[in-house]
Amino acid sequence: MKIQTTDPVAHPERIFYRRCTVDLKTGSIKIEDIPCRNLEDVLGGFGRSFQQLAEREIKTAYCAENPLIVNTGLLTGSSAMTGLRTYFSSYSPIKKSKQGMSAAMWSAGSGKFGAKFKWTGLDELIFENRSEKPVYVLIKETINGPEVELKSADHLLGLSTHKKIMTLHQAHNDAHFAAIGQAGENWQNVTMGSVALSTVNQLKSGDDKLRFAGRGGMGSMMGYKNILALVAQSEDKNLPISDAVKKVHTQVIKGGGAARLQPIKRGGGGGTWAAYDVMQPFNAVPINNYRPQGNDLPEELFRENVEKNYDIQSAACYRCGITCHNYISEKNADGSRGEFIAKFDYEPLNLLGTNIGIHEAGQAGRLIQLCDNYGMDAISLGVTVSYALSYNERHPENLLFNGANFGDYEKICELVILAGEGKLPDIGKGSKYLSELMGETDYAYHIKGLELAAYLPETNPGYCWAIAGGHMSMGSYGTLIREGISDVNSWVKVITEDKLHIVGFDMIGLCKFFDITQGIGTQMVVDCLKSEFDFEIKPEKIKDAVRRSFLLGLALELRQGYTKSEYCLPAEVVNNPNPHIKLPNITNKEFIAALDEKVWNVFDAELLKINLNKI
Amino acid sequence: MQITVSLHGVFRIDRFKQKMLKYREDSSAQKIIDDLKIPVKLLGIILINGTHAKADDILHDGDTLMLLPLLEGG
Numbered sequence: 001m002k003i004q005t006t007d008p009v010a011h012p013e014r015i016f017y018r019r020c021t022v023d024l025k026t027g028s029i030k031i032e033d034i035p036c037r038n039l040e041d042v043l044g045g046f047g048r049s050f051q052q053l054a055e056r057e058i059k060t061a062y063c064a065e066n067p068l069i070v071n072t073g074l075l076t077g078s079s080a081m082t083g084l085r086t087y088f089s090s091y092s093p094i095k096k097s098k099q100g101m102s103a104a105m106w107s108a109g110s111g112k113f114g115a116k117f118k119w120t121g122l123d124e125l126i127f128e129n130r131s132e133k134p135v136y137v138l139i140k141e142t143i144n145g146p147e148v149e150l151k152s153a154d155h156l157l158g159l160s161t162h163k164k165i166m167t168l169h170q171a172h173n174d175a176h177f178a179a180i181g182q183a184g185e186n187w188q189n190v191t192m193g194s195v196a197l198s199t200v201n202q203l204k205s206g207d208d209k210l211r212f213a214g215r216g217g218m219g220s221m222m223g224y225k226n227i228l229a230l231v232a233q234s235e236d237k238n239l240p241i242s243d244a245v246k247k248v249h250t251q252v253i254k255g256g257g258a259a260r261l262q263p264i265k266r267g268g269g270g271g272t273w274a275a276y277d278v279m280q281p282f283n284a285v286p287i288n289n290y291r292p293q294g295n296d297l298p299e300e301l302f303r304e305n306v307e308k309n310y311d312i313q314s315a316a317c318y319r320c321g322i323t324c325h326n327y328i329s330e331k332n333a334d335g336s337r338g339e340f341i342a343k344f345d346y347e348p349l350n351l352l353g354t355n356i357g358i359h360e361a362g363q364a365g366r367l368i369q370l371c372d373n374y375g376m377d378a379i380s381l382g383v384t385v386s387y388a389l390s391y392n393e394r395h396p397e398n399l400l401f402n403g404a405n406f407g408d409y410e411k412i413c414e415l416v417i418l419a420g421e422g423k424l425p426d427i428g429k430g431s432k433y434l435s436e437l438m439g440e441t442d443y444a445y446h447i448k449g450l451e452l453a454a455y456l457p458e459t460n461p462g463y464c465w466a467i468a469g470g471h472m473s474m475g476s477y478g479t480l481i482r483e484g485i486s487d488v489n490s491w492v493k494v495i496t497e498d499k500l501h502i503v504g505f506d507m508i509g510l511c512k513f514f515d516i517t518q519g520i521g522t523q524m525v526v527d528c529l530k531s532e533f534d535f536e537i538k539p540e541k542i543k544d545a546v547r548r549s550f551l552l553g554l555a556l557e558l559r560q561g562y563t564k565s566e567y568c569l570p571a572e573v574v575n576n577p578n579p580h581i582k583l584p585n586i587t588n589k590e591f592i593a594a595l596d597e598k599v600w601n602v603f604d605a606e607l608l609k610i611n612l613n614k615i
Numbered sequence: 616m617q618i619t620v621s622l623h624g625v626f627r628i629d630r631f632k633q634k635m636l637k638y639r640e641d642s643s644a645q646k647i648i649d650d651l652k653i654p655v656k657l658l659g660i661i662l663i664n665g666t667h668a669k670a671d672d673i674l675h676d677g678d679t680l681m682l683l684p685l686l687e688g689g
Contacts, residue, residue, distance in 0.1 A: 254656070259657060268657070269624060274684060277625075277683070277684065481660070483667060513687075517687070
């Protein structure tokens with residue numbers, strides 16, 4: 001970024017971001033400094049990319065005119081803790097309206113690729129058209145500024161995400177990587193392809209310890225464009241951390257959002273996995289396609305039970321003190337750590353474990369590992385598989401695929417492998433596609449074509465208004481369990497005021513655990529911006545920009561043909577309430593109708609002010 | 616009065632899963648939280664007889680108090 005003002009609100013045009021546009025058809029590469037139009041452009045991430053997507057009328061994701069935008073946030077690569085995010089934006093091959101039009105989508109991931117990308121001197125990379133031959137893209141820092149080069153990727157074809165990255169690691173020093181797996185290569189049959197991002201842990205250990213931009217099929221979009229990987233090569237630029245930022249870091253680590261994620265030995269709750277322990281007393285852990293049965297089966301994946309047979313290691317992202325995730329490895333006979341299996345995070349663990357009837361930690365871990373290596377979104381894959389298993393449970397006389405049932409590990413492995421290799425498009429294209437094909441949509445757990453996260457929809461009617469990943473673009477998923485809020489007016493406030501602000505993190509380059517309860521319109525973020533860029537900005541102005549970006553996302557959905565009737569929970573939730581859930585019923589028809597009306601009343605008034613033609 | 620106290624997640628470490636405890640009449644949930652040295656920053660949910668409650672809510676004989684850690688995303 002080239003910054004010539006201290007006031008990004010009044011003078012965004014005095015802030016320039018460096019964009020590289022690559023025409024994959026002609027091979028032309030153009031690098032230019034672009035003046036920001038508004039604070040959203042300055043912040044970056046989807047706040048900027050959605051304005052660019054709004055300028056194009058795209059009906060279907062797989063077309064030459066649909067760009068793939070890779071960018072970072074203002075604080076990516078800065079000294080601010082968690083500033084590692086990379087964003088991939090495009091019209092999505094998996095998230096589609098009932099009219100069949102692709103929705104604008106972004107996906108975010110950590111790892112060190114984002115920081116390395118920023119340190120090359122680029123802020124944004126836009127891929128136009130598609131390459132005839134498979135390529136990888138080398139982005140490197142030089143004394144003359146960033147350079148971008150397309151290179152043959154024939155040698156990477158058919159390799160897993162991890163093997164692509166390790167192969168490129170051998171060829172490029174001081175670099176980090178973003179790669180697709182076989183799933184993304186088979187984009188015609190897999191629309192849930194993810195983008196894997198390399199980590200320091202991965203490159204050092206040689207284990208498949210990756211991070212992912214999973215949601216919305218951005219890996220499939222990379223595959224469609226015939227880009228198998230991105231390489232960002234630059235020197236590390238770790239500037240000294242100012243006292244102001246150090247103070248913020250202390251607040252982040254001790255703050256309410258991050259405290260429970262800290263390792264148990266540091267007095268924390270032990271990572272995202274600990275959600276199991278909190279939700280199980282309410283019978284709210286998704287099991288067998290989101291239908292808890294009031295039993296204690298989820299407890300088999302409680303940490304205390306898993307630790308008996310497996311080695312668990314707390315882990316953190318590069319330069320992050322939150323330590324949000326865990327690695328699970330085999331345990332040797334002498335109790336020492338054995339072979340690495342997978343990263344144990346709540347969402348993939350549940351959706352490729354308990355929710356498909358797998359209650360053995362090693363088996364769940366191996367399924368996560370398979371999913372990660374083929375490069376699929378663990379949420380979309382898990383939910384589509386759970387739909388298929390549920391279908392088979394309901395139709396023993398007419399079994400789908402290999403006849404897999406809940407808990408049938410070997411057969412489920414086979415489904416995952418076939419889907420990852422592009423040989424099972426009915427799974428690879430997601431639960432909306434499969435359920436419509438089977439003519440039974442009531443128990444397909446997606447909203448607007450995107451599979452739900454591992455929080456029961458019975459606990460979160462806010463899912464309907466999420467504009468990207470269900471729990472990461474509407475932070476209302478814990479509201480009922482955490483606070484017991486069960487009146488319509490409070491939920492209207494939750495959705496239209498408080499929890500939409502979670503999307504701000506996907507603008508600025510920070511992870512949500514920086515301050516998940518407050519968003520980015522805070523003094524902590526203001527202090528970081530002052531320290532890093534000498535910006536003078538009020539938290540309220542940041543909040544305003546986040547809200548405008550959220551509303552733009554909503555407006556874009558409606559432009560892509562979504563009707564308001566598509567902003568609805570899976571029908572089974574409303575029509576067949578689960579009696580085992582020990583929480584107030586906030587998804588009955590009356591509640592939903594009242595919520596619907598009141599939420600749209602708020603949003604409609606603001607949507608009227610958005611003119612997509614003027615963006 | 617007798618209160619059934621049920622702990623979840625990391626709160627069980629070096630404590631217990633469920634226990635019947637004796638307390639004076641008019642004791643609050645906070646009194647038990649303090650006595651058990653539950654870390655305030657990790658305490659996310661308080662339930663009395665299955666209903667969301669506040670730390671200063673008064674308990675009654677026969678109540679069940681459940682204490683759960685924070686729930687903040689995955």
